[in-house]
Amino acid sequence: MTSQQTGSDDLELIEQNDGFTLIWQQRLILRHTAQAPCLWTGAGEADIAMFRGNFSIKDKLNEKIALTNASVTKQRTGWTIHFTRGDAVSATLIIDTDTAGRLQLRLQNEASSHNRIWLRLAAQPEDHIYGCGEQFSCFDLRGKPFPLWTSEQGVGRNKQSYVTWLADCKENAGGDYYWTFFPQPTFVSTQKYYCHVDNSCYMNFDFSAPEFHELAFWEDNATLRFECAQTYVALLEKLTNLLGRQPELPDWVYDGVTLGIQGGTEVCQQKLETMRNGGVKVNGIWAQDWSGIRMTSFGKRVMWNWKWNGELYPHLAERIQQWNREGVQFLSYINPYVASDRDLCAEAAKRGYLTKDAQGKDYHVEFGEFYAGVIDLTNPEAYNWYKGVIKQNLIALGCGGWMADFGEYLPTDTFLHNGVSAEIMHNAWPALWAKCNYEALEETGKLGEVLFFMRAGYTGSQKHSLMMWAGDQNVDWSLDDGLASVVPAALSLAMSGHGLHHSDIGGYTTLFDMKRSKELLLRWCDFSAFTPMMRTHEGNRPGDNWQFDSDAQTIAHFARMTTVFTTLKPYIKQAVAQNAKSGLPVMRPLFLHYENDPRAYTIKYQYLFGRDLLVAPVYEEGRRDWTLYLPQDSWVNLWTGEECGGGEITVNAPLGQPPVFYRAQSEWASLFNALRLI
Template sequence: MTKIVQEPPQCWRMRRFSCLFAPVSLLLLCVAGTVHAQWNPLNPVVSLERESGGVQLTLQYGALRLEVCSDSIIRVRYSPTTPFRARPEFVVIKDRWPATKWEMQSAEDAIVLSTSLLKVVIARKDGSVTFQDSSGKSLFEQNEVSMTPTVVNGEQTYHAELYSKLWGSYESFYGLGQHQAGVWNYRGEAVDISQDNTNISIPLFLSSNGYGIFWNNASRSRFNNRFLNALYLSSEVADVLDYYFLYGPEFDKVIGGYRELTGRPPMFGKWAYGFWQCKNKYNTEEELLGVAHKYRQLHIPADNIVQDWFWWYTMGEPVFDKARYPDPPGMVEDLHKNKFHLMISFWPYFRPGTKTYEAMDERGFFIDKTKVGAFHPAQMGLYDAFNPEARKYYWNLMDQALFKIGVDAWWLDTTEPETEDRETNILVTNKTYLGNGARYANMFPLMTTSAVYQGQRSASDQKRVFILSRSAFAGAQRNAAAVWSGDVNSDWVFFKKQIPAGLNYSISGLPYWTTDIGGFVSGNPDDAAYRELFIRWFQFGTFNPLLRVHGTRSTNQNELWSYGSDAQKILLSYDTLRYRLLPYIYSMAWMTTSQGYTPMRGLVMDFRADPRTASIGDQFMFGPAFLVNPVTEPGANTRRAYLPKAKWYDFWTGTSVEGPRTVDAAAPIEKLPLFVRAGSIIPMGPAKEWSTEKPEDPIELRIYRGANGDFTFYEDENDGYNYEKGAYATIQFHWEEGKQTLTIAERKGEFPGMLADRSFEVVFVGANHGVGIVAEGKPDKVIRYSGKQTTVTP
């Protein structure tokens, strides 16, 4: 049962602003609006030169260049010297843009660049830059920039800083990767943009004003809005201050712009969207295979099993310990026969005492080595992922020992890279193949995932790359790299923090994220309190882009049957739901690849105009249909949830309610409060034990009436890269609320193995009809479909 909570709109408006902003007098706002630089000299425009793609301005100190990339993307660079120093690009891969219509007007007080969507105003008196929408509304101000000479790791360079005045702005900020402070809205916060275990730094933030800033710098950087009315962006090492202004105003367009710069995420094999079984760690071939076989014996859906670390004799040399893994090719063959895929852990560290270590050391492939033995031995080396030859060598090790025997996916651990006993990243105090490591301190995960992605793509086009990395940087999405949230604790506090962490990571432009369900350290499956936590975490994980259990357990058991029969029943139900939703999830994956979509979505992504959503970081949309409300308190039987403006259906009962409103949703241990937005069309496939066990036929097509709706159903060969050559098919569904008509459009495209004929079991969802996990026994219409357009009415 869902209890509706009445709350006057003025209450939450007042609460939101009182939480974020102290009262500011009108006089102070007026004065702040006229304040100029006080501690830094003004930097007026001295001259300007129009270029084919933008304008370069000579300032009293340095030069400013604005490049019109598109009608919604402007690149801004400031250099303390002229000409602009050329530098290699590793993150941004788009260097040519179609011609965009734009105009420049030069007046006594300002230079104005205009596209169809933006106006950019450069003040002559101080060189400040203001971005406006086409109506003249101010979006973002670059009030001051500075480049301060400094020496970092022996290199003469600059510290770069941008100041943006925020007086009078009530905008909210999101993104910057994944961080563990439990914060969703970064207004009034400061974030270090540097890599650590559980903290993944992406230099992109989005504003509720409808824009994003991609800060194009790979050194340690900082987003500082601790004082609400001032935003500072800074970097430790820079030749040029460089950023892209990305306009939406919708967040999907902003993210699409980021991916246009840094690359699109490719499709994973369909199996990757199923269930991943993992723990710390399987110790023998016999144990690993035994678990896989038991999953099939118990008919628990699963597609993937993971071999964590120490399957080797020596870290870095990919040779199985034959005493524990006597027949690796046979092990992989057995898993494949049982329809399991195998992911295996591989690290960027190489311990001494092997021929591999000696060969890499002789060729200068190490950035640094440990000095004292502890968990790792002395002289263990970190490989130089910035060296193209070292990257090739690294992939060749994996290819020869693992890929060639059929290993399907790669778990790249400690890709920050891990430092353990010191705060400073190893790169900051060392040299790499590219030079000063501090200049590229955040970029290691991009480079090492590039090694594996490019290596596998060159080896085969029959198996899609899948990488699970503990860290990432801008651009890693193009390398088929997903991440997990790192080694988080097994408790309710850290579980709750994973929700805003995952939402901010997703809104940073990298779409594939997951966690160690149950936490990494440490849980006891025999403890009733921990079982409750694991169930709630699994419910949340069912609606993550990837569904994966992992962690250290006191019983050394982490399979779905390890938590007792009552828990197993609940876990199995959500696992089954995940598999029934694969047509929906796989279609979302195609939207992510082809349309710049994001599967796991903070409410602000779809309800940006609703100020209530600005600071809600514990609810989210999973695709266009599902509003997910994780239960993060022990012993809870209800869950308070905010429903934005729309008609919402309870997934479990089919009853509906109009938003905006707050409700107390029923949340017994077996139920995750789950709502579906009116206008949604959800394709659900048959129950199955692995992703490709049977065709997605029949499709139960659940229609949630109350608003117009569309959904594109996508299919391909489920693996391989023929989809990049056009080997796929789509079927467009459209619900017309006014005419109460569902249109199933003509199928577009084809691929080998495509079902020529199929059934759609159409269900118009209502109270106790078309609800929950099990297929509706009495569909409203059954449509035989052979690729031609057809219409359906209730």
């Protein structure tokens, strides 16, 4: 047995008779023997079918071969390890550090026919694992495989539920626990290291085995990076140094709720007046149908022709100026596709700016009873043209923000200007879409003033997506696709380096006889007052859902909770500033600040809002009390002033008083105390 080190004490490789171990900052990263190899390669053919953003993915696997033999060669800054199995199968692993001092593992298949890699990272049975982007069903990922592929999040997302079965029967749209708009090949281990993979191919991170994590890559190469830290706070700072951070939000975001309204200029004006007359703090109107509507069997859809529709929204430009003078922003909507039957698509086609099919013709995607062309964002001319559409049609109109929707629909059989396979570009697509929006703001001097928010993402979204929203939850109480699912989604994304997250108040998806109840809307409103942004959505079938102005009691409830939100403005702004400065997320898992509490690592439906507030949303129908867990500290009930220590407690939780506690030693205690007077 021989031990070799680089110039740093951090990295050590120990050779044994039939293998090696790799240690990075006292963490065992790789363990290889002929009997238990760490590397496999093989060949497969992807079988990927898309229907309205829902993907059926299979691998026609021809072979998967364990590379049992490993030959180590010392290099100046690390090692090159040549893996073989027989004469025709080989791969190379280069181990070194990057320019920032991170551990770097670079894998390359050497058999030209091999386009699959499986790498096993060493693990300990007691490890907890977090991240992998935005995960709605799981927070601790240990014990399950997580395929990483951006897609629709699924309707129901639980194969045991009736709603999921119905959605699967109708259009393969039910989803499963791992379906997500925002996957990311990044995970954090409770050994206090992160692992990030640079690639964008289809991957499967399997955390099922007690002694290893198996990472599968549908590509002939992969680059992995690792960093360690003594605390999770420091680890997230390192991770966001690598990935980038969101800038601070525009100040107006903290001044109330953004009302999701459709129906035209006067409908917006009427609903705005109703809510303000009822005492509701309103910071904006979000009218996703600003470009017109298209009615489908799914419900009311937006017309995907990104121009102000003067018939539905007469005098909009003048009204935007009026609303701005009153402290109300106007927000619109756009996505990276253009309706095939409208003039913006015709212009893009004439310029050659759409992705192509195998015959070189423009590729059009079916989006649910209509088709749309895909703007080829890999074409610099198309990218700049579309960025110009955002500048001219949204920013110049006076929009204070917009939903930058979709991004996950790139078909794998389309052809792109940059020559890269659409299968490889698919995951990277939403981050490229985010960059287009970000640059439109940057180049018009509107960063920090205008906000866009997205549902789809990938590596790179940290730097360019200003705010995430959780996508299309059901208007129900389900754990996997209702109110509860938003909490692990926010926490998983936080552990993946994106610290700004919110959701549609009341959910969105209204199918299979679902109807949003008054109670669900009010509970969701309670929860949203303790997130970085409050915003409502009518849902895809507004007439089936309880709305923010459905009765006087609902309006009064929004008045109360928007007052709570605006009172917390200085506290939330400080938390958002911390995220921009150091990558410390606004919504945080409990273990981030209570590392020595074993229970904190298993809680996925509570969170810390900033450092000093602990929030436990009520996510079950008909409840008026709630049981939650407090880490050991001195806590004060936000609504009653009652003091308590740690442990499991049950509290009263009427509507309008979600279970929230603050740290007694907080510098914000006087601000929190003021909320009891609201």
